[in-house]
Amino acid sequence: MAYQDELNTSRRYLMGPGPSDVHPRVLKAMATPLIGHLDPEFVDIMDDIKAMAQRTFQTQNHLTFVVSAPGSAGMETCLVNLLEPGDEALICIHGLFGGRMADIAERCGAKVIRVEAPWGGPVDPQQVKAALEHCSPKVLAIVHAETSTGVLQPLEEISRLARESGALFLVDAVTSYCGVEVKVDEWGIDAIYSGTQKCLSAPPGLSPVSFSERAVEALEQRKTKVQSWFLDLSLVRSYWAGARRAYHHTAPVSAMFALREAYRLVLEEGLENRFARHRRNHELLKRELEALGFEFLVQPDYRLPMLNAVKIPEGLDEAALRRRLLDEYNIEVGGGLGQFAGRIWRIGLMGESSTPNHVNMLASALRAIL
Amino acid sequence: MAYQDELNTSRRYLMGPGPSDVHPRVLKAMATPLIGHLDPEFVDIMDDIKAMAQRTFQTQNHLTFVVSAPGSAGMETCLVNLLEPGDEALICIHGLFGGRMADIAERCGAKVIRVEAPWGGPVDPQQVKAALEHCSPKVLAIVHAETSTGVLQPLEEISRLARESGALFLVDAVTSYCGVEVKVDEWGIDAIYSGTQKCLSAPPGLSPVSFSERAVEALEQRKTKVQSWFLDLSLVRSYWAGARRAYHHTAPVSAMFALREAYRLVLEEGLENRFARHRRNHELLKRELEALGFEFLVQPDYRLPMLNAVKIPEGLDEAALRRRLLDEYNIEVGGGLGQFAGRIWRIGLMGESSTPNHVNMLASALRAIL
Numbered sequence: 087m088a089y090q091d092e093l094n095t096s097r098r099y100l101m102g103p104g105p106s107d108v109h110p111r112v113l114k115a116m117a118t119p120l121i122g123h124l125d126p127e128f129v130d131i132m133d134d135i136k137a138m139a140q141r142t143f144q145t146q147n148h149l150t151f152v153v154s155a156p157g158s159a160g161m162e163t164c165l166v167n168l169l170e171p172g173d174e175a176l177i178c179i180h181g182l183f184g185g186r187m188a189d190i191a192e193r194c195g196a197k198v199i200r201v202e203a204p205w206g207g208p209v210d211p212q213q214v215k216a217a218l219e220h221c222s223p224k225v226l227a228i229v230h231a232e233t234s235t236g237v238l239q240p241l242e243e244i245s246r247l248a249r250e251s252g253a254l255f256l257v258d259a260v261t262s263y264c265g266v267e268v269k270v271d272e273w274g275i276d277a278i279y280s281g282t283q284k285c286l287s288a289p290p291g292l293s294p295v296s297f298s299e300r301a302v303e304a305l306e307q308r309k310t311k312v313q314s315w316f317l318d319l320s321l322v323r324s325y326w327a328g329a330r331r332a333y334h335h336t337a338p339v340s341a342m343f344a345l346r347e348a349y350r351l352v353l354e355e356g357l358e359n360r361f362a363r364h365r366r367n368h369e370l371l372k373r374e375l376e377a378l379g380f381e382f383l384v385q386p387d388y389r390l391p392m393l394n395a396v397k398i399p400e401g402l403d404e405a406a407l408r409r410r411l412l413d414e415y416n417i418e419v420g421g422g423l424g425q426f427a428g429r430i431w432r433i434g435l436m437g438e439s440s441t442p443n444h445v446n447m448l449a450s451a452l453r454a455i456l
Numbered sequence: 457m458a459y460q461d462e463l464n465t466s467r468r469y470l471m472g473p474g475p476s477d478v479h480p481r482v483l484k485a486m487a488t489p490l491i492g493h494l495d496p497e498f499v500d501i502m503d504d505i506k507a508m509a510q511r512t513f514q515t516q517n518h519l520t521f522v523v524s525a526p527g528s529a530g531m532e533t534c535l536v537n538l539l540e541p542g543d544e545a546l547i548c549i550h551g552l553f554g555g556r557m558a559d560i561a562e563r564c565g566a567k568v569i570r571v572e573a574p575w576g577g578p579v580d581p582q583q584v585k586a587a588l589e590h591c592s593p594k595v596l597a598i599v600h601a602e603t604s605t606g607v608l609q610p611l612e613e614i615s616r617l618a619r620e621s622g623a624l625f626l627v628d629a630v631t632s633y634c635g636v637e638v639k640v641d642e643w644g645i646d647a648i649y650s651g652t653q654k655c656l657s658a659p660p661g662l663s664p665v666s667f668s669e670r671a672v673e674a675l676e677q678r679k680t681k682v683q684s685w686f687l688d689l690s691l692v693r694s695y696w697a698g699a700r701r702a703y704h705h706t707a708p709v710s711a712m713f714a715l716r717e718a719y720r721l722v723l724e725e726g727l728e729n730r731f732a733r734h735r736r737n738h739e740l741l742k743r744e745l746e747a748l749g750f751e752f753l754v755q756p757d758y759r760l761p762m763l764n765a766v767k768i769p770e771g772l773d774e775a776a777l778r779r780r781l782l783d784e785y786n787i788e789v790g791g792g793l794g795q796f797a798g799r800i801w802r803i804g805l806m807g808e809s810s811t812p813n814h815v816n817m818l819a820s821a822l823r824a825i826l
Contacts, residue, residue, distance in 0.1 A: 336526050
């Protein structure tokens with residue numbers, strides 16, 4: 087395909103770590119002719135999105151909004167707004183994305199204390215407790231669903247430790263959001279970010295974020311300017327939450343149309359039903375994969391239902407196999423990242439890709455190929 | 457409209473400072489079911505987009521790519537990658553967006569030298585020459601088309617001054633790109649960024665960027681890490697231009713489908729034809745507006761064809777009038793920003809919104825209302 091030619095893509099089934107399949111209603115909403123980003127109708131749409139972000143994050147946080155860039159920019163938004171040079175940040179690392187948080191925190195000039203756990207398991211709260219005896223961080227950060235390993239990290243005990251130590255509790259919910267419980271208020275989360283292309287099943291490019299009152303106070307008490315103008319919440323919040331919507335940047339209008347529709351689909355299904363569906367299809371996939379000889383990387387109690395990390399059986403050329411799945415069956419599954427590159431697959435059952443049909447298609451294709 | 461309801465927007469005619477109207481082919485391409493951001497087919501799409509960005513920027517620059525966020529993030533990308541703490545940056549300011557560049561450069565820890573001209577006119581190269589006698593900046597930055605004032609800034613003489621002083625020449629082409637000549641190589645531009653929602657007529661949310669070899673060398677000779685992880689070109693470039701496309705962040709797949717189609721439309725029309733169309737419709741609008749008693753803010757030699765800044769006649773309630781245009785005619789025009797708030801209108805004739813029909817609709821509506 088040369089650029090002179092019409093766009094001509096294959097019809098894929100997206101079962102990797104994101105993006106996931108997108109409902110036709112979301113694609114249709116996205117193709118709506120544009121309105122201006124300061125149009126009164128667009129302000130209403132932003133209000134709708136904010137209300138639905140609050141419901142899905144299970145929070146009353148006033149400062150709940152959407153960063154006009156992908157989940158990694160949501161991560162950076164939380165860190166650059168909460169950290170100033172010299173602040174201590176305790177970062178829990180049990181996969182690639184915890185490491186990314188530490189990298190960004192260091193770029194903020196923070197003193198980073200790393201609490202590391204082997205990839206493939208969760209962080210033990212006792213490790214966090216021990217680390218807190220030697221520091222008093224402003225921010226304690228952790229990934230809820232490690233997309234690089236398939237681990238679901240329990241949060242409540244670590245949240246309590248953060249609160250007792252006076253730290254703000256920052257959570258990466260990119261992959262967990264809208265697929266398993268994420269209870270921002272009940273779990274005492276002070277700052278949280280996600281992405282749109284996982285269990286929410288909107289196209290990639292936006293990052294829902296929520297800040298508690300304590301996080302907003304920390305923002306207001308900063309001594310230095312936020313190092314990023316684009317992500318500076320003292321500016322962004324007057325666009326999202328100000329009495330008069332002050333121009334900051336031009337919001338991605340079409341992507342917001344899509345996000346609004348994706349949220350409507352989530353709320354029509356209901357959060358509990360959606361979580362149950364993700365668990366159910368995970369169980370189905372598990373039975374099929376184990377029958378084929380695949381082993382899960384993660385112990386049962388900590389497995390993510392929407393991101394299934396399985397070890398590659400000995401002797402398989404995993405890259406060639408993934409390529410055959412894509413070329414012959416139009417099925418995308420994810421390879422490993424970092425230390426797991428070439429050693430695991432990451433099979434996503436996220437949002438619209440979490441159906442028995444997806445599981446059956448993949449299992450049948452694997453049976454035929456293997 | 458509550459969020460339970462289906463998306464239900466009015467059919468607007470977008471004649472403000474962006475977004476502009478989007479061609480149905482672009483909306484249709486955007487609604488294509490998604491493929492993965494590391495799919496070989498998506499890598500081809502990125503290559504297509506890069507090739508078309510090079511053609512429209514009129515450059516051979518290898519490091520030509522698209523930031524996964526709006527134009528303001530493109531601005532920040534250029535500044536955070538080229539500036540390190542302590543560097544001098546000479547920023548020309550003749551409107552809001554020059555001021556934004558200075559703000560961001562200061563957040564990079566740069567020592568900012570401001571060369572300011574009254575809003576509504578261009579910066580005089582003699583001012584730049586005088587300032588260069590007292591500093592030796594690493595970066596000399598200027599806005600080509602000031603969206604806040606409607607001024608087209610001549611660049612060639614200032615580019616020569618930058619080169620003689622050893623500075624990298626950074627240009628904001630958000631509003632000029634694909635509407636008037638922007639010759640990156642011929643004009644000696646070292647770093648340039650634009651947006652998609654102006655004369656390119658794609659939805660907002662992406663920022664095409666190009667770096668010259670000199671700019672890439674400066675990037676490679678940095679002593680400190682780029683303060684933004686998300687915008688760090690030492691990471692982003694291996695996703696866009698590396699032999700193996702390394703995962704950095706999840707690209708906004710649907711927005712890239714749309715951008716590819718918008719570029720195809722630009723190249724099918726041809727750059728020269730497109731520039732001529734923008735000039736022609738500007739002339740038509742000028743005659744209509746002057747017949748209605750509006751005066752242009754900017755002297756004829758420096759007027760932007762795609763963004764027409766006109767003074768509000770005495771005694772008109774401009775906000776009420778803009779609201780009537782929107783409510784009764786579905787026409788959006790832009791108000792003033794900063795010191796021009798309430799004093800000017802900014803009428804956009806950008807990309808798909810630059811047609812005689814748009815001019816005629818607006819002129820007829822104004823004749824009926826005034």
